[in-house]
Amino acid sequence: KDDRVIASPLAKRLAAAKGVDLDSLTGSGPHGRIIKADVEGAQPGTAKPKAAA
């Protein structure tokens, strides 16, 4: 599903936690990869955030 989005493993995890849609981000990592900092700077709400247990 996120076939075209290239993100680091941690970035994917953070995006899921924050409810950030990776599709909405531009990567600033090497070769345009989405990295931690990109997700941290993003606005949540584009995807369903994870409910705390």
Next chain:
Amino acid sequence: MADYDYDVLVIGAGPGGYVGAIRAAQLGLKTACAEGRETLGGTCLNVGCIPSKALLHASEYFEAAKGGAMAKMGIKVTPELDLDVMQGQRKDAVSGLTGGIEFLFKKNKVDWLKGYAQFKDAHTVEVAGKTYTAKNVVIATGSSVTPLPGVEIDNAKGVVVDSTGALELSAVPKKMVVIGGGVIGLELGSVWRRLGAEVTVVEFLDQLLPGMDMDVRKEASKIFKKQGMTLKLSTKVTGVEVKGKKAKVTVEPSKGGDAEVLDADVVLVAIGRRPNVDGLGLDKIGLELNQRGQIETDHDFATKVDGVWAIGDVIPGPMLAHKAEDEGLAVAENIAGLTGIVNHDVIPGVVYTQPEIAGVGLTEEAAKERGAVKVGKFPMLANSRAKTNHEPDGFVKVIADAETDRVLGVWCIASVAGTMIAQAAQAMEFGATSEDIAYTCHAHPTHSEAIKEAAMAVTGKPIHI
């Protein structure tokens, strides 16, 4: 919270369960782990990954000495096998490592509840007559050997055995028949072949190692044959008859045809593993199994029953220790309210024969079903380290999306393929293209350079071939 004895109670202390329990405790949750076995570590440490690798490693040296590889390097040897000592070091490895988990439980303050656990309700579990309550229960009961209908396993007798029995043999069989050409059969078959057994592998399908890339499966067959294994592919076992210390295995073509009888001193049944759910009391919590007898979960490893989670061999997916471990980490993090994810697209698999066989991601066949691919292949024969080390067998294969160049799968047959594959998994986690791998500096001379060359071959420009 105060209503429960524990925040988390894990059932089963295999790699899924013990890792999950430790991470839960690290995250500040009050944690217990129930284990029925005498020692911690599950299948993997007791009768799986570890003892098999102990015998594989030792028997590799025996074969190097016996088979002439050392002589070719200028070392004259006439090795003599002391199987007791070899088995002793296997046991030492197991007890050292299972004892290590016990130490880690103490260090991280995970309570080990000794005995088999049974659900009373979704938050209550009975272990050895005592009842414990927990806000979250994680089922990590793993798997055990799938029996072959009509064939009775007797590990104590040592004639018809499963993988556990095949690890414990006290003498090298003259003739060994391995039923099942998957990872476990090939690993244990290799151990005893190296130590002197005539090994015949019987596989129902038309090729070894189901689930792996077809190129890899074919090359593996060639290599195992060259090493002296007899392979009977597209063949089914119709009966096993034991007489005293010998067995007769009746086989016939999978599609039917003339039967043949194979004599054996030891028959290893290695046709697969199935989830451990008997006696767990799943009916008490209303949890149903899928058609394959597995527990289904969502992405967070939660089952349909609130507060009950499941990980490892007992849920769908490849039955691998590291898949179980990563699910253990993830479920603990999810229970703690963090985000635990396992990327099931990037789980490497390794066969610890010599050469090792490893892969991660899609097979070429599966990748082609998704769309057009480009494939780069590089033979180990052209890798300078492999050549220098007299390890000419195998290749590396990189499969990339034809349009985006994104790497979809990497397959290696090489002496250290299991170590090489870590780089491929790392690259795929970053959505690497083949060119990303090709333009990464690889130390010379290493087997890993073959990954670089195969990646260069995807776009048509390998150097050393």
Next chain:
Amino acid sequence: MADYDYDVLVIGAGPGGYVGAIRAAQLGLKTACAEGRETLGGTCLNVGCIPSKALLHASEYFEAAKGGAMAKMGIKVTPELDLDVMQGQRKDAVSGLTGGIEFLFKKNKVDWLKGYAQFKDAHTVEVAGKTYTAKNVVIATGSSVTPLPGVEIDNAKGVVVDSTGALELSAVPKKMVVIGGGVIGLELGSVWRRLGAEVTVVEFLDQLLPGMDMDVRKEASKIFKKQGMTLKLSTKVTGVEVKGKKAKVTVEPSKGGDAEVLDADVVLVAIGRRPNVDGLGLDKIGLELNQRGQIETDHDFATKVDGVWAIGDVIPGPMLAHKAEDEGLAVAENIAGLTGIVNHDVIPGVVYTQPEIAGVGLTEEAAKERGAVKVGKFPMLANSRAKTNHEPDGFVKVIADAETDRVLGVWCIASVAGTMIAQAAQAMEFGATSEDIAYTCHAHPTHSEAIKEAAMAVTGKPIHI
């Protein structure tokens, strides 16, 4: 274009030169490569990486048999060394691989100009009395052994030798003194120690392996000592006296002090390598050297002289074959008008002793100069594969930026560290954080899991320790 015999003429067919020449030809450029040696492949294939690894691999087996490791695994052996055969397989590896480059030159239509090349002007080079013109000339002349003032090397005699002579010894010396505790000295010292020599390593600095991470250097010392090497650190050689087939090496503390005399059957001088520039005729093209005798280039590997490029050991940077190779690829791509880049921050380095020692990126010391760091460390003793394989020595160390968590360096001491480091380099090429590595699935049981654990340790949560 038509005015020149060649688009590209490469001087030197080491890993820098031959790879550059092949890639240039692959990109459609008319290419020649001049080499003075009888065979292609340079230092690396002829007298460097390859022959040293051939002896390291074989001698490792000898030591496993002789030193009791095989006996502990249940294999009784009394090995006998046949040095001629061991040396024969070294020569076979070398001739197989150098012949392979000759084949690749033919296949890719690279002309091999046999002989030493000398500049007439920036576009004209003389080789064996003939003159060739080229639009681009790439200097890839590599390096050779740095002599020790006052000490005469005589490889033919076999008493005071350099690395080339140390590869060719026809008998195992009883006592060997290695001058220089760098990679080459330790690798070749290990070979002869394993085969039976008493080896003393004399190092001027206060620790072995200058340039590597200090933790690694200290641990390496401990391991080499445990293996039976005598290490004389902070010690300088003041003289070597040869009498017949023996030598006396006089040493004293680096800072001055009482002298001591070491007896030796063989003295290996391995204090470093220096660029090959003599006789190249650099004066004819007005190209000057830097203070260390190296040719300086810009990021594209262009020298100050138009149309003249340089790569490999002859320019600044680590003297490593893969650095030379990657520069060879890059310079060819730059000449062809593409973009060739080498990321000099991510060049792995490997010492092929047992255990292997490997690193990529910054040392902890260098990283700390940049800013605050977090370090995760994991001992191989706690890695299940290493433990099972009786390979308890070593550790993995991950150094990350304290603020961004970005990995700045990874160091490993482990039996297969050279293979493991490929993953670290791959991760660093993607700007990985330690958590990116920690959350990548690693196959169990593999040595690579120690990289995952060390990465988890950066943020404080390893599992298996």
